[in-house]
Amino acid sequence: MTHSLSPVLHNAAFVALGMDWTYVAFHVATGLGAKAVEAVRVLGIEGLSVTMPHKSDVAAVVDVLSDDAAALGAVNTVLRRNSRLVGDSTDGHGFMAALSEAGFDPAGKCCMVVGAGGAGRAVVLALARGGAARIVVVNRDPGRAGSAVALGGGVAVVGGVECAAESDLVVNATPVGMGLAHNSTVGAGVVDTDLLGPGQFVYDLVYHPAQTPLLFAAAGRGATVLNGLPMLVHQAARQFELWTGEVAPLEAMRVAVHHELSSRVS
Numbered sequence: 001m002t003h004s005l006s007p008v009l010h011n012a013a014f015v016a017l018g019m020d021w022t023y024v025a026f027h028v029a030t031g032l033g034a035k036a037v038e039a040v041r042v043l044g045i046e047g048l049s050v051t052m053p054h055k056s057d058v059a060a061v062v063d064v065l066s067d068d069a070a071a072l073g074a075v076n077t078v079l080r081r082n083s084r085l086v087g088d089s090t091d092g093h094g095f096m097a098a099l100s101e102a103g104f105d106p107a108g109k110c111c112m113v114v115g116a117g118g119a120g121r122a123v124v125l126a127l128a129r130g131g132a133a134r135i136v137v138v139n140r141d142p143g144r145a146g147s148a149v150a151l152g153g154g155v156a157v158v159g160g161v162e163c164a165a166e167s168d169l170v171v172n173a174t175p176v177g178m179g180l181a182h183n184s185t186v187g188a189g190v191v192d193t194d195l196l197g198p199g200q201f202v203y204d205l206v207y208h209p210a211q212t213p214l215l216f217a218a219a220g221r222g223a224t225v226l227n228g229l230p231m232l233v234h235q236a237a238r239q240f241e242l243w244t245g246e247v248a249p250l251e252a253m254r255v256a257v258h259h260e261l262s263s264r265v266s
């Protein structure tokens with residue numbers, strides 16, 4: 001939890017709006033996520049962010065699930081509505097908001113999603129809801145790939161790395177590339193970057209480093225690229241709005257997270 005950027009994002013937002021709220025990260029041991037939700041009820045806390053490995057456990061003990069959280073069977077946000085606790089998932093919103101901000105509309109497009117974990121599943125669901133014409137899910141574990149495809153509303157299929165050639169959008173939803181130098185030769189490995197080129201949009205959910213090996217190689221071949229930092233900010237902004245009912249101060253959140261990441265690098 002000491003490396004979580006969530007306290008930085010949310011506390012910057014509270015300060016920017018002059019709100020007397022605070023966001024604190026707690027380490028919760030595996031298997032105790034449901035008990036942490038009971039603490040929220042008892043202590044009157046307004047909301048929670050939930051990270052792995054607790055997302056499914058928490059989905060099972062809140063009072064109500066949003067449509068996204070119900071479809072994914074996972075919760076990354078808990079909020080209080082009167083006396084009931086609602087479980088939501090803001091990753092799909094964050095993914096789409098950042099994509100739209102970057103000028104890419106997935107409606108009618110061929111998309112490839114590498115990775116079928118929590119993030120990959122949320123991306124497949126969001127792309128299907130966003131009107132993607134085709135979603136190819138590429139994952140090591142075929143069972144997990146199939147479960148992500150089931151979220152794709154009939155337009156998703158399991159595929160292989162060669163599908164990058166015919167994709168308008170290529171998303172890396174694996175941790176591969178995290179913490180690697182931009183010119184590392186192993187870090188772009190989940191996508192065959194020789195198949196990428198101009199007219200394609202490559203979106204790496206990893207945000208550290210800002211230029212992952214995949215994005216470095218894709219940009220070098222003329223593709224448009226986006227890292228995961230805008231998604232991180234937008235999914236947090238959505239959490240903030242669910243908890244507080246206020247419009248999130250996006251710029252203050254962006255500045256705070258950039259400042260924090262550059263201080264970690266130096």
Ligand code: NAP
Pocket residue numbers: 052091094114115116117118119120139140141144173174175176178190205206207228229231232233235
């Ligand atoms: P997860 O649930 O643990 O899933 C990890 C996925 O990556 C699985 O599909 C796994 O494949 C695949 N994978 C892991 N190592 C691999 C490797 N060496 N080669 C090929 N595939 C590999 O994790 P997650 O929550 O989905 O997160 C995935 C990434 O997205 C992380 O880097 C996370 O930080 C990032 N993320 C970013 C944001 C954001 O706001 N920017 C939000 C959420 C997540 P198998 O199923 O075959 O094991």
